[in-house]
Amino acid sequence: MSDFNFEDHSHRRYNPFTGDWLQVSPHRGKRPWQGQEEDTAEAQKPTYDEKCYLCPGNTRINGEKNPDYNGAYVFQNDFGALTSDIPQGEMSEGEFFKAKSERGICKVICFSPRHDLTIPELDVEAITKVVELWKKEYQELGSKDFINHVQIFENKGPVMGCSNPHPHGQIWAQESIPVEPAKKQVKFGEYYQKYGRSMVLDYVYEELKKGERILFENEYFVGLVPFWAVWPFEAMIAPKTHIASLADMDEGQMAALADAYRQLAIMYDNMFKVSFPYSAGIHQAPTDGQNHPEWDLHMVFYPPLLRSATVKKFMVGYEMLANPQRDITAESAVKILKGQPKEHYKV
Amino acid sequence: MSDFNFEDHSHRRYNPFTGDWLQVSPHRGKRPWQGQEEDTAEAQKPTYDEKCYLCPGNTRINGEKNPDYNGAYVFQNDFGALTSDIPQGEMSEGEFFKAKSERGICKVICFSPRHDLTIPELDVEAITKVVELWKKEYQELGSKDFINHVQIFENKGPVMGCSNPHPHGQIWAQESIPVEPAKKQVKFGEYYQKYGRSMVLDYVYEELKKGERILFENEYFVGLVPFWAVWPFEAMIAPKTHIASLADMDEGQMAALADAYRQLAIMYDNMFKVSFPYSAGIHQAPTDGQNHPEWDLHMVFYPPLLRSATVKKFMVGYEMLANPQRDITAESAVKILKGQPKEHYKV
Ligand SMILES: O=P(O)(O)O[C@H]1O[C@H](CO)[C@@H](O)[C@H](O)[C@H]1O
Ligand SMILES: O=P(O)(O)O[C@H]1O[C@H](CO)[C@@H](O)[C@H](O)[C@H]1O
Numbered sequence: 233m234s235d236f237n238f239e240d241h242s243h244r245r246y247n248p249f250t251g252d253w254l255q256v257s258p259h260r261g262k263r264p265w266q267g268q269e270e271d272t273a274e275a276q277k278p279t280y281d282e283k284c285y286l287c288p289g290n291t292r293i294n295g296e297k298n299p300d301y302n303g304a305y306v307f308q309n310d311f312g313a314l315t316s317d318i319p320q321g322e323m324s325e326g327e328f329f330k331a332k333s334e335r336g337i338c339k340v341i342c343f344s345p346r347h348d349l350t351i352p353e354l355d356v357e358a359i360t361k362v363v364e365l366w367k368k369e370y371q372e373l374g375s376k377d378f379i380n381h382v383q384i385f386e387n388k389g390p391v392m393g394c395s396n397p398h399p400h401g402q403i404w405a406q407e408s409i410p411v412e413p414a415k416k417q418v419k420f421g422e423y424y425q426k427y428g429r430s431m432v433l434d435y436v437y438e439e440l441k442k443g444e445r446i447l448f449e450n451e452y453f454v455g456l457v458p459f460w461a462v463w464p465f466e467a468m469i470a471p472k473t474h475i476a477s478l479a480d481m482d483e484g485q486m487a488a489l490a491d492a493y494r495q496l497a498i499m500y501d502n503m504f505k506v507s508f509p510y511s512a513g514i515h516q517a518p519t520d521g522q523n524h525p526e527w528d529l530h531m532v533f534y535p536p537l538l539r540s541a542t543v544k545k546f547m548v549g550y551e552m553l554a555n556p557q558r559d560i561t562a563e564s565a566v567k568i569l570k571g572q573p574k575e576h577y578k579v
Numbered sequence: 580m581s582d583f584n585f586e587d588h589s590h591r592r593y594n595p596f597t598g599d600w601l602q603v604s605p606h607r608g609k610r611p612w613q614g615q616e617e618d619t620a621e622a623q624k625p626t627y628d629e630k631c632y633l634c635p636g637n638t639r640i641n642g643e644k645n646p647d648y649n650g651a652y653v654f655q656n657d658f659g660a661l662t663s664d665i666p667q668g669e670m671s672e673g674e675f676f677k678a679k680s681e682r683g684i685c686k687v688i689c690f691s692p693r694h695d696l697t698i699p700e701l702d703v704e705a706i707t708k709v710v711e712l713w714k715k716e717y718q719e720l721g722s723k724d725f726i727n728h729v730q731i732f733e734n735k736g737p738v739m740g741c742s743n744p745h746p747h748g749q750i751w752a753q754e755s756i757p758v759e760p761a762k763k764q765v766k767f768g769e770y771y772q773k774y775g776r777s778m779v780l781d782y783v784y785e786e787l788k789k790g791e792r793i794l795f796e797n798e799y800f801v802g803l804v805p806f807w808a809v810w811p812f813e814a815m816i817a818p819k820t821h822i823a824s825l826a827d828m829d830e831g832q833m834a835a836l837a838d839a840y841r842q843l844a845i846m847y848d849n850m851f852k853v854s855f856p857y858s859a860g861i862h863q864a865p866t867d868g869q870n871h872p873e874w875d876l877h878m879v880f881y882p883p884l885l886r887s888a889t890v891k892k893f894m895v896g897y898e899m900l901a902n903p904q905r906d907i908t909a910e911s912a913v914k915i916l917k918g919q920p921k922e923h924y925k926v
Pocket of ligand 1: 263267545546547548549550551557734739740741742743749
């Protein structure tokens, strides 16, 4: 293998979950940065904000009033990108003009009544309430005839387009299987056909054996940086035993997922001593009424920061037009993340 | 088709160039925005900046001195993500760990000696010089044995991660065909097999017949918003006759491409009276030594702004995890763009 090594030389890595390739340019961290810096200075947030649409007891923009909730609270998005009451229609004209109506339901889920507490600042019990609500929503939404996919996600921080500072996530449930989960559906299916086993579980097993990309484990879950991670500090939380979807999870597993979510979020915040922005969410079995032994639920985290609290990785020209590209290897990201204290820096 | 209509109801559209689907949520423009706003205020730039690495006569970070160039000027990127002098290596371990070394060459191309002039502010003659240099580079780089793909692109504006304000673009040439062009390669190939014609040209012909998504035309090129555009004001410049790559282009065609590039960039700047940020670039035939009758060169433009000079579209949680999604239809974007004056607002 000559003198080639992954820490110094430009290379491509294959993502077996999607079939895509990634460009890695490890030497590139050295280039000078004269570009845009993010404003991540944090105003001390109040525990309750009377102008916030998500705080308990407040009135939302459509006139509805939030109850005095404690724990996690879910409601229908007042400006959902998907709605269930549209007429159905389809267009199919030759090779170029194909479109069809898409029904769905969008919800918002407040993580806590506290306006100022993010996931890494909540305790495992409070986060378990969020996971329980996810499960309930996945089951209820998924049981509807016209809902074949439920996407649960969180945009954390203004850099990630989060339009309200009250800690919350979202659920977009819809008719079609979206592009990203559909790619995984194909690859997991092929793998299951070939080996009669789940690709996610086999991958987790291989990574546990190697150890070098593992961030932490608990009874049911592992936190790791996938070999093919795209974002500088991308990570994944994946199960050690078969869990096709939230619907399969018992109390112990839900608490373990909450614990893993919290552990990872603390590592993130501690790295640059800032409320670390990311988009995160769950990929799991579709709710299309089929059995999905090929699926195992996993959470993915896509954080944009690269060098510091203010310099992010821009996925722009080359990345948009040609190929996702990263500047540090997955293995060096692991080293930095693992070096963080287990306690949140604010404590 | 009941009462369904594309202007009001959520739907999916198919992109025949890549095979991907897009989520359109036209009603969503109405949601309130309390999220991050971009700083697009522009300092008046000097015509020459002694601290700029790209201005004529200045010394770059690696000690090299730029010549006193006029017109367009190209040089090898001092911090290229791809280099040609790495040892070769490969890893293939089971289903999960596949990687290989990737050689390449990265270049920077200054559009003009003037530090302060962007594409919409240059005249057609000056932009033609850029196109001529693109052609020369595409041919020279492409003729190397280990270069099978040449990606030419521009990141415009700090919002697009542009790390130097001097107007410039980039060229990343490499061994492999990157993910996005590879998808088009497949779809164009299938289409050519089926019809013996080019998918791009057939699509342009259909759009010209319909007229509703056309922004402008000149002798050789058309500016249009594709039916499946993802970004709010995404656009495409495509040829009316067969041009597989820059290598095929004569003087008249290069001037026409320069004119189209300028027309579109002026529309963009005029819309919000700001130097409009985008990532743009050329998709064209790979330089793999094969004949590519299935390919026609086209330029794509991905601009992030949505509502104003300061509010952009965030491609985050749902978009990263599930499916690209847009909030206004391609057709309404066309109406806004076509309503702009033909002269740059600064003139
Ligand atoms: O090459 P630059 O301008 O330093 O960097 C910019 O463009 C590159 C190519 O799209 C990206 O990889 C970088 O993230 C971006 O900041
Ligand atoms: O739903 P929000 O928080 O208003 O909006 C945010 O998340 C959505 C889902 O990822 C994106 O479509 C928006 O661009 C983003 O600003």
